[in-house]
Amino acid sequence: xxxxxxxxxxxxxxxxxxxxxxxxxxxxxxxxxxxxxxxxxxxxxxxxxxxxxxxxxxxxxxxxxxxxxxxxxxxxxxxxxx
Amino acid sequence: xxxxxxxxxxxxxxxxxxxxxxxxxxxxxxxxxxxxxxxxxxxxxxxxxxxxxxxxxxxxxxxxxxxxxxxxxxxxxxxxxxxxxxxxxxxxxxxxxxxxxxxxxxxxxxxxxxxxxxxxxxxxxxxxxxxxxxxxxxxxxxxxxxxxxxxxxxxxxxxxxxxxxxxxxxxxxxxxxxxxxxxxxxxxxxxxxxxxxxxxxxxxxxxxxxxxxxxxxxxxxxxxxxxxxxxxxxxxxxxxxxxxxxxxxxxxxxxxxxxxxxxxxxxxxxxxxxxxxxxxxxxxxxxxxxxxxxxxxxxxxxxxxxxxxxxxxxxxxxxxxxxxxxxxxxxxxxxxxxxxxxxxxxxxxxxxxxxxxxxxxxxxxxxxxxxxxxxxxxxxxxxxxxxxxxxxxxxxxxxxxxxxxxxxxxxxxxxxxxxxxxxxxxxxxxxxxxxxxxxxxxxxxxxxx
Ligand SMILES: Cc1cc2nc3c(=O)[nH]c(=O)nc-3n(C[C@H](O)[C@H](O)[C@H](O)COP(=O)(O)OP(=O)(O)OC[C@H]3O[C@@H](n4cnc5c(N)ncnc54)[C@H](O)[C@@H]3O)c2cc1C
Numbered sequence: 001x002x003x004x005x006x007x008x009x010x011x012x013x014x015x016x017x018x019x020x021x022x023x024x025x026x027x028x029x030x031x032x033x034x035x036x037x038x039x040x041x042x043x044x045x046x047x048x049x050x051x052x053x054x055x056x057x058x059x060x061x062x063x064x065x066x067x068x069x070x071x072x073x074x075x076x077x078x079x080x081x082x
Numbered sequence: 083x084x085x086x087x088x089x090x091x092x093x094x095x096x097x098x099x100x101x102x103x104x105x106x107x108x109x110x111x112x113x114x115x116x117x118x119x120x121x122x123x124x125x126x127x128x129x130x131x132x133x134x135x136x137x138x139x140x141x142x143x144x145x146x147x148x149x150x151x152x153x154x155x156x157x158x159x160x161x162x163x164x165x166x167x168x169x170x171x172x173x174x175x176x177x178x179x180x181x182x183x184x185x186x187x188x189x190x191x192x193x194x195x196x197x198x199x200x201x202x203x204x205x206x207x208x209x210x211x212x213x214x215x216x217x218x219x220x221x222x223x224x225x226x227x228x229x230x231x232x233x234x235x236x237x238x239x240x241x242x243x244x245x246x247x248x249x250x251x252x253x254x255x256x257x258x259x260x261x262x263x264x265x266x267x268x269x270x271x272x273x274x275x276x277x278x279x280x281x282x283x284x285x286x287x288x289x290x291x292x293x294x295x296x297x298x299x300x301x302x303x304x305x306x307x308x309x310x311x312x313x314x315x316x317x318x319x320x321x322x323x324x325x326x327x328x329x330x331x332x333x334x335x336x337x338x339x340x341x342x343x344x345x346x347x348x349x350x351x352x353x354x355x356x357x358x359x360x361x362x363x364x365x366x367x368x369x370x371x372x373x374x375x376x377x378x379x380x381x382x383x384x385x386x387x388x389x390x391x392x393x394x395x396x397x398x399x400x401x402x403x404x405x406x407x408x409x410x411x412x413x414x415x416x417x418x419x420x421x422x423x424x425x426x427x428x429x430x431x432x433x434x435x436x437x438x439x440x441x442x443x444x445x446x447x448x449x450x451x452x453x454x455x456x457x458x459x460x461x462x463x464x465x466x467x468x469x470x471x472x473x474x475x476x477x478x479x480x481x482x483x484x485x486x487x488x489x490x491x492x493x494x495x496x497x498x499x500x501x502x503x504x505x506x507x508x509x510x511x512x513x514x515x516x517x518x519x520x521x522x523x524x525x526x527x528x529x530x531x
Contacts, residue, residue: 008340012429016266019429023269024261030270030277032289035259035309054431061431062371069340069374076347078367078403081490 007068014045015053088113089184090394091176093166093330094191095119096128097383098361098390100148102189103158105391113395115158116183118176120165122216124150129380131218132239135225136246142219169334171354187356187394190331190344191387194324194362194377199234203296208303208317212243221317228316229253232306234293236263240321241276241412247319248283255313256280257288257306263412269423271438272455272471279413288313324377326363339365343376348400350390358394360386369403369490370421370468371430378406407486409479416478420486421469427459434459434468437495437523441515443476445507452476456519458495465494474515481516495520 017036024031036042053061067073090106090113092099103117117124125148133139153160161178168177169190175182196211198204210221225231229252233244236258244256262270263277280287291310296318298304305314326343337353339345343365350358361383365376382404392399409418427434438457444450452475459469470485472478488497499521503514 015429015431016425019425020261020265022428023425027270030274031261034261034265034290035292056431058430058432062373065371065373070345071337075367076345076351078348079400080372081369081403081492 003068010045011049011053014042014050017042018046018050086112088186088396090115090187090189091183091185092117092189092191092391093169093176094189094193094361094363095121095124095160095162096191096193096361097380098193098363098387099189099191100125100153101384101387102191102358102360102391102394103153103387104156105388106187106189106395107156107158108395109392109397110395111157116161117153117158118161118164118166118178120163121214122163124148124153124160124162126215127380128213128215131212131215132242132246135212135218135222135243136249138246138249142215142222145215166330169330169336171334171336171357174356185356187358189350189387189390189394190336190352190357190359190363191361191383191390192327192330192363193383195327196320197322197325199293199320199322201293201296203298203303204320206296206298206303207301208298208315209296210317210319212239212319212321224317225250225252230313230315231255232257232313232315232318233321234258234306234318235321235323236260236265236287237321237323238264238267238410240319241280242410243319243321244285245280245283245411245413248280248285253286254284255286255288255306255315257291257293257308257313259290259292261289263287265425267423267426268417268419269425269457269471272417272419272423272457272473273412275415275455275473276412276417279415283413285413324362326365326376328363331359331363339374339376341365341374341376343374345374348402349393349398350386350401351393356394358390360390366401367403368421369405371432372403375404375406378404379408382406402490405486405490407482409482414475415473416476417471417473418478418482419469419471420482420489422459423469423471424457424459427469432468433462435462435523435526436460437519437526439515439518439522441513441518442511443474443515444509445505445511448507450475450508451511454478454481454515456481456515458498458516458519458523460495460523465496467493467495467498470516472515477510485516495523499524 130145248254263273291308295307344359365374389401454474
């Protein structure tokens, strides 16, 4: 698996886990207990990667995501809406 | 090149491939247009399959939108049950076994496959995926003689299947690792009425459990073993994520993006000249975040096919980044939205606040009135609405389309708060639920100031 795909897959998984926990805390009446893998790898992603990722301002983070989403950061030509 | 001799080949006969073929033929009538599909049929709606299985729709025949003869009559050469085995980008041919077919323009519309879970017993007889209509017809017959079904994953398809099989009268278990339904895309407050409705239909929902094994006897499925216990069943439906079917494109050397979809620009052009891609095999740009995404809907595949088909036929057409209006029925409840919900905004760490309210679908005294919950996700700096999610008894699809159109044009929460709306007792309440949500959001903001 290419680095971009590997990073995206794992980042998505653990960012989603953290986000779902936070949303579940906001709406506890609608949520059950989710399944969670245990061990060092999930611990590191959730306790190191996620907080570091979220500490970076969104504008910067979006640039990083876009750069890692395309080989060499070359975005194909698409209209921009912002 | 003159369009008279143009040879256009399309791989795929789903929404993307068929719309590409029809459009190419209409913009370049003299071109030869050939569609290869490994399936037995084209032009049917896979989206209707769950409802036939649930006996909401009486038969599969109604899902066919066109006949193969129709395509022949408009000059499209349909090659059914013909799998393309390779693409030669240098020689500009596709191969079907030893046979080679030349093209001047190639459109790849190979669609999606389900992520096959790596779980012991996954190949047992009795485990089904719902996609191809012929396999669905066979499954329908099998369902006549079974009593217990396990549906793996509370994805949109998993929810549609679970609700429909329960409606059919089968003992249906829906198994998911999440804490609420569709927890990868939707928010828990939006999904709660769907959960209630599914349970009322008789679906047993197992939240927070992981499937460990499909257990069988004599090669046939007997039960599903989960972290929450063993569930006896006759058949199981796998409703895991859709992933792009990119194998032949990748092997040929067409550039694949980080989502696994074929990278395209707004003309559906791939990294290779004269090669286009459309539908679930491609990745497109998300209008709000600018990030590539993949695995959208039949309507997206259809529109992308039209753009690819027009460009391949020599008429320029562009496709905009997507804002993804979506909607569906879960149990008896309608849900829908635009772009991302609260959970996904949190996951990506996009600054936002939530404006939410519950309104009604008709005048409160009118028979059939239902509650409608609307949630708007708003940029705290610009007040632009970034996304929305909704649930209710009616009118969700229309609101999702309207919100997508408005959000794409930069609408702010103030625009929705003071929007005009239709009031007519049988079809609309005096206070539009979208406006109520926006007003509630503004009131919250005012309190914080
Ligand atoms: C049960 C179900 C319900 C759904 N409900 C909805 C809904 O309500 N709303 C909605 O918008 N979407 C829905 N979808 C999703 C929607 O159907 C897909 O997004 C859409 O089918 C994608 O179209 P496509 O043309 O990209 O790919 P597909 O429909 O996946 O078609 C791919 C085509 O490629 C062909 N193919 C693949 N590889 C080869 C090869 N090597 N050689 C030859 N042919 C090949 C296949 O034969 C097929 O014809 C549903 C899907 C399913 C399965």
